[in-house]
Amino acid sequence: MELAIQTGLILFVAVAFLLVIGTPISIGIGAASAISAIYILGFDRAMTTSAQRIFTGINSFSLLAIPFFILAGIIMNNGGIAIRLVNCAKVISGRLPGSLAQSNIVANMLFGAISGSAVAAAAAVGGTMGPLQEKENYSKEFSAAVNIASAPSGMLIPPSNTLIVYSLVSGGTSVAALFMAGYLPGILWGLGCMVIAYFIAKKEGYRSEERIGFKRGLAVFIDAIPSLLLIVIVVGGIIGGVFTATEGSAIAVVYSLLLAFFYRAISIKDLPRILLDASRTTAIVIFMIGVSSIMSWVMAFTNIPGIIAQLFLSLTDNTIIILLIMNFVLLVVGTFMDPTPAVLIFTPIFLPIAMNFGIHPVHFGIIMVFNLCIGTITPPVGPVLFIGCKVADLKIENVVRQLMPFFLSTVVVLMLVTFIPALSMTLPRLMQLVR
16 A cells, blocks of 8 residues: 555656656656656566566557558548548538538548548648638638537547557457447537537528539539448448458558549659658557556556545545546546547546446446547647647637637537436447447
């Protein structure tokens, strides 16, 4: 008990200090974890153990899905897919007040789901929709807020790299079940943004687009079908047991590459740049997973999660209060930490507590990722917030005020997802992926 408290203080104080002084989060986690291991085992054994934990943490076939999905997302971002999804979204939502804003939301849901990246969606769709909205006299701040608020919905709608990481850290929770569980919460996120956009558009007088005729709408939809089929092929294959998530990610790369070549949006000479971009992003994520494995081992060795669980249980035995506390902590964490390291650090701490209160690991995974998705649009770190503002060429402080109604809508949806397990668990159970 005493060792756990001392080690925990060293670990978390070191991480906090290193982050405050501007150390990259992966270096901060790795250094703090190594210092804690040295305190427990001594220098020589700690270095050996740390190296072993890094190797063990990344020596997983399932993790291969992450670099492949990252590569597929970058190919899509450069492959002419965004504009086709935007046009398809305009057909779907073209008659609603503020139709261009509504189309932005729908396009972010579609592109985010296909690419698995909220940042890619905010950049690709925002870059396409922003000028169109400005031409129709939409407020630039409103347009940016719509784009930023709706982009993270694709992190919940599969395929999702964050859910794959959660599956690994949680001890093998079914990726297929997590993917199916993300659909309704992700769609509800988008619908919540659409409701807010509707009322703001009505208030500001943003008009609908001209009615799109049946023939034109059908042509636009047919043009988008090859892009939309990626979701059907990859997710359908994983759910149907035709291939694993890792094999599905490789199929996504091949399919998106063929599609990009077919659209003539990229050429052979673009591949080195695309592969380099994917390698950089993959290296960051995989290194983060490796060093976080040291932290997970330190916490498991000293039973820190068990002590925190006992602390929670000593405070209350009310499931609602426990969930509110965990939501609050995750929302705060998400404001200064990216989803991947947050999942790696807090899953071993919170998942045993959640399971002790009868919360299914799949349901808790969606709760955790939903919280951290909100963090991506929240200052001071929010990567989607920064990218969305950069694309719109606006200062963050000018956008945050317009973002507040959307932020509140996502928190309302979070509460629904947290306290109505059926929103997460119905589809996995219908597909007989969980009991």
